[in-house]
Amino acid sequence: EPEVTQTPSHQVTQMGQEVILRCVPISNHLYFYWYRQILGQKVEFLVSFYNNEISEKSEIFDDQFSVERPDGSNFTLKIRSTKLEDSAMYFCASREGATKISDGYTFGSGTRLTVV
Amino acid sequence: AQTVTQSQPEMSVQEAETVTLSCTYDTSESNYYLFWYKQPPSRQMILVIRQEAYKQQNATENRFSVNFQKAAKSFSLKISDSQLGDTAMYFCAFSNYNTDKLIFGTGTRLQVFP
Secondary structure, three states: OOOOEEEOOEEEEOOOOOEEEEEEOOOOOOEEEEEEEOOOOOEEEEEEEEOOEEEEEOOOOOOOEEEEOOOOOOEEEEEOOOOHHHOEEEEEEEEOOOOOHHHOOEEOOOEEEEEO | OOEEEOOOOEEEEEOOOOEEEOOEEEOOOOOEEEEEEEEOOOOOOEEEEEEEOOOOOOOEEOOEEEEEEOOOOEEEEEEOOOOHHHOEEEEEEEEEOOOOOOEEOOOEEEEEEO
């Protein structure tokens, strides 16, 4: 079964450093998402992306965050200057688009980001 | 703003027994979707079951079924004949009809014992 692949599975970075989280969505999917989960808290929506532009973003997704689909297969989340509170599990997800929203997403296994 | 509440942080059940996970939500919308996602340890979230709010009939998927009470804004998940492989974190999620952003609850950790 097709999968959404996220790399790395765990990344440790120093506060203030830039970090790029990588995702390879399912090849025929058109809609892409990033969510995050701070330890012990809810999974929170960050951003949705379609047709090479952001379609919706949350208030969490401030100027420190950006997303890109640089080569038609990868979908990346960049955090420019990491803060301690950015430590979380980051999930990438994709959706075919031809199907209804009710069919749901396919999620990746997540990248655990630890900012020290 | 929509919210999703899962009031049971942890649940346990013996293999072959039935367990019900609770979820309530708050919205002023009339058309929306509800989902249950399963997240096994160290693995990705997978969709277990979904319900469209305009459908009165409760969704079922093999051993998984929901009790959707629209007036009460309740969406519980029943797992029948529990199996060891059902051990996971279960998330209830909500999506408006005109957006595909998911709003999640805090999750319920289910442990199935032999």
